[in-house]
Amino acid sequence: MNTFIIYISPAGTTREIAHTIEKTCQALGHTVRSFDLGNKIKVSEVAQCIKETMGEICVFIGSPVYACHAVPPIMEMISQLPERSGSYSVPFVTYGVVTSGIALYEMANMLNGKGYHVIGAAKILAVHSLMWQLKNPLGAGHPDEIDKKMIGDLVKKVDEKCNVKTVRGLSLSQLNYQPEALRSAMEQITLDVAREMLPSRQINQERCTKCGICADTCPVEAITCDPYPMFGKKCFLCYTCMRLCPENAIEADFSQVEGFLREKTKEFTEQPPSGIFL
Template sequence: MEHLVVFCSPNGSTRFVASVIAGKLAELGNSVQVFDLGKRREREQAERRVLQKREPCCLWIGSPVYVDRPVPPVNRFISLIAPGGKCFAVPFVTWGGACSGIALHEMATMLQQKDCILLGAAKVLAVHSSMWQSPHPLGEGHPDESDADAVRRLAETIHEKLSRGLPPPLPLERLDYQPDHVKEQAVKKSIAMAKQLYPPLQVDTERCTCCGECAENCPVEAIVLNPYPQVGEDCIMCLLCSRICPEAAMPMDLSSVEERIRLRAAESQEAKSTEVFL
């Protein structure tokens, strides 16, 4: 059976998990295709694949958790899946140790609505994407080799399930693990809300050389040069542009954001670890 590993990974952690999954599946003799939604050509190839009702496949779909939810490119991709096909699915997320929110449950629900059969899932601890300025960020050192081993075991188990024929689905309720008050807050959250809590993305025109590095690497193509970078409404606040700017021309002081994130992590009862669902 063909396995499709599709992911969005502005800061690299979800890409790492996707590579571990793909590597293990290939080691077990499977046909594997990997698609990065942040790269237009790969995104378009993946979209064409799921729009067609072809031979059965297993879709591994990965997202970082932003404001308790999957990122918009992942939601959009799932929305394009042609219903009625023979598609198994394994959603996975990376989260920064504050709260994994309802991302896995939302992804799994959308996949089931597209007639995908849910086989498993994973939430993988990673360095918090808004803490690159901190000497000791939440999720420091993750994903590590123990996280990778857990992901490899997931891939191996899914492979074994599929080799035995039609495997039983993972009950959706298994991914409904958050307390009610967390779920009630999470459904109200959005990228637009996050934009109000973060400092605005502004360009220092005295430093900027209009090199285009930010626009070229933006995973949602939200930046255009005119002649300086202009950030559009599709921005998902991954802040990759600020991180990678060679001239530090998009400065971002995240100290106040870090305080809020650490407070949220301290209040959360969620275990700060990787978990696999089978």
């Protein structure tokens, strides 16, 4: 089996899950190619690589959940996958306790539409990446060993499925697990709505040394330094620039964020927190 693992992971937890998938696939004898879209790899290059691969393929595709959805680079990747028959897919998401939203459902819908038969999926609890400055963030300690075992089991089951002649796909209704009223509300939430609610960033020009680390580490190359950093349209609010700035020169007022997110967890109370779908 030719296995592709494609993901983006500004704060590293989706990458941890992708690595577990990679190790398990390798142990099962798959030929594995991994692509971190936050690492200056173009969607078109990944699409071309898939196009040139002969035989059956399985694409594991992973995103953090941002404002109830998969992040834009992942949806862009799915939309650019070359159409091909005999291909399978397994969407997976990490989320920071609040809600996994409708990310898996939307990813699976689009993957099926592209002919990538969805045969498994996973949502995995993770530390909330907007809470990196806090001692006790939501989801602290996740993904843990149990989450990772769950992912390993998913990969083994997916492998078994691919080895039988008639592969049973996942019913999309399995991924449509949010209560109706919440789902309709989630459809209205967009990253632009979140942008209005999340703290805006300012550059402290006295601290900024114009080192360019923010631009280099931005997963979507949305920052230009002229000479101070400016955030372009592709910015999807991962705050990697702020987290990694060695001078703390990118400032934003996060004082309201913790209370807001903890309050939100009461609204959603998603169970089970981590889960696989087969």
